[in-house]
Amino acid sequence: MTKKMFLLVALVLLASTMAFAQTPGAAANPAGQWVPISAGFGMAIASGLCGLAQAKAVASSAEGMARNPGAAGAIRFALLLGLVLIESLALYTLVIIILGTGGRPWIP
Amino acid sequence: MHEPELWITKIFNDYLAGAGNAALQLVGMKPEARPWANYVVVELLVALFIVVLFAILRQRLCWDKPGKLQHTFEVVYEFLRGQSEEQVGHNGPHHIAFFGTLFIFILFMNLVGIIPAFESPTMTPAVPLGCAVATFLYYNIMGVKTNGLGKYLAHFAGPMPLLAPLMIPIEFISHLARPLSLTVRLYANMFAGEQVTMVFLGLTYFLVPVVFMGLHMFVSLLQAYIFMLLAMMYVAGAVAHEH
Numbered sequence: 609m610t611k612k613m614f615l616l617v618a619l620v621l622l623a624s625t626m627a628f629a630q631t632p633g634a635a636a637n638p639a640g641q642w643v644p645i646s647a648g649f650g651m652a653i654a655s656g657l658c659g660l661a662q663a664k665a666v667a668s669s670a671e672g673m674a675r676n677p678g679a680a681g682a683i684r685f686a687l688l689l690g691l692v693l694i695e696s697l698a699l700y701t702l703v704i705i706i707l708g709t710g711g712r713p714w715i716p
Numbered sequence: 717m718h719e720p721e722l723w724i725t726k727i728f729n730d731y732l733a734g735a736g737n738a739a740l741q742l743v744g745m746k747p748e749a750r751p752w753a754n755y756v757v758v759e760l761l762v763a764l765f766i767v768v769l770f771a772i773l774r775q776r777l778c779w780d781k782p783g784k785l786q787h788t789f790e791v792v793y794e795f796l797r798g799q800s801e802e803q804v805g806h807n808g809p810h811h812i813a814f815f816g817t818l819f820i821f822i823l824f825m826n827l828v829g830i831i832p833a834f835e836s837p838t839m840t841p842a843v844p845l846g847c848a849v850a851t852f853l854y855y856n857i858m859g860v861k862t863n864g865l866g867k868y869l870a871h872f873a874g875p876m877p878l879l880a881p882l883m884i885p886i887e888f889i890s891h892l893a894r895p896l897s898l899t900v901r902l903y904a905n906m907f908a909g910e911q912v913t914m915v916f917l918g919l920t921y922f923l924v925p926v927v928f929m930g931l932h933m934f935v936s937l938l939q940a941y942i943f944m945l946l947a948m949m950y951v952a953g954a955v956a957h958e959h
Contacts, residue, residue: 688942
């Protein structure tokens with residue numbers, strides 16, 4: 609039991625040394641190292657919410673087309689318009705990432 | 717992020733640098749060593765291609781024995797006319813010149829990027845901005861022409877004069893957001909489509925990028941259609957008569 613605790617504490621101490629490691633360029637621009645991480649999180653959140661919204665749009669339009677096949681043309685038009693407008697919201701986030709990171713978000 | 721030159725841009729910069737610098741000086745900018753940018757050259761090429769295509773079509777228009785080209789463009793024209801009548805109303809086909817140009821120009825500019833040695837001009841923010849500013853000016857000018865300047869500005873105030881102090885800033889900002897959203901939508905879709913294809917080209921060198929190029933072609937068509945559709949909706953909102 610004591611040996612296990614000792615092993616666990618040793619592992620935690622070893623793992624904590626990673627908190628002190630920084631990317632080599634961090635001395636020049638200490639805030640810049642967070643840009644790729646926040647870009648990744650921001651884009652993931654935007655894409656996730658966009659996916660949810662588009663799923664809702666597609667689901668209700670498919671149900672509408674199933675209930676009323678005669679109106680399928682009008683429903684398809686509304687569906688496409690809605691999908692494109694929702695997509696463009698996720699793309700605004702992408703544009704901010706591109707503008708904020710000079711075109712290559714994986715380089716801090 | 718300086719893009720490398722395409723082969724046609726290299727030809728333009730080697731032989732026509734003088735013409736490029738003259739155009740730059742016309743708008744008050746300083747002359748540069750290699751004035752032609754990729755997107756300017758490809759835009760001009762696409763415009764030239766469209767002019768030549770329609771010149772050939774004009775020659776081959778025939779009333780009793782229509783050829784394949786005429787059939788294709790009849791389908792396109794019927795589509796444009798149907799859409800503009802549906803969106804703008806009875807006077808819609810009056811504006812087909814602008815909507816049709818927008819649709820065909822943006823469609824060809826988007827699709828030219830798929831050909832290996834060329835690059836979509838709509839991949840740079842400048843080109844969609846130009847189309848969006850043209851649309852903004854067009855629908856405002858059409859609104860003023862149809863309704864008169866006073867009545868056009870008065871409809872910014874909303875349905876009741878009591879709501880005017882609230883409605884005017886909201887309408888103003890939403891009208892300014894229209895060219896911004898048109899630009900960003902087209903630019904981001906084209907840029908992201910190309911980047912995704914490039915990333916997958918780097919990851920899996922074979923067949924998988926073709927799937928993304930196919931998706932990019934579909935998105936190109938859809939984005940050109942959406943740009944035209946939104947332009948139609950803005951014109952419809954501007955020229956609407958309150959009976």
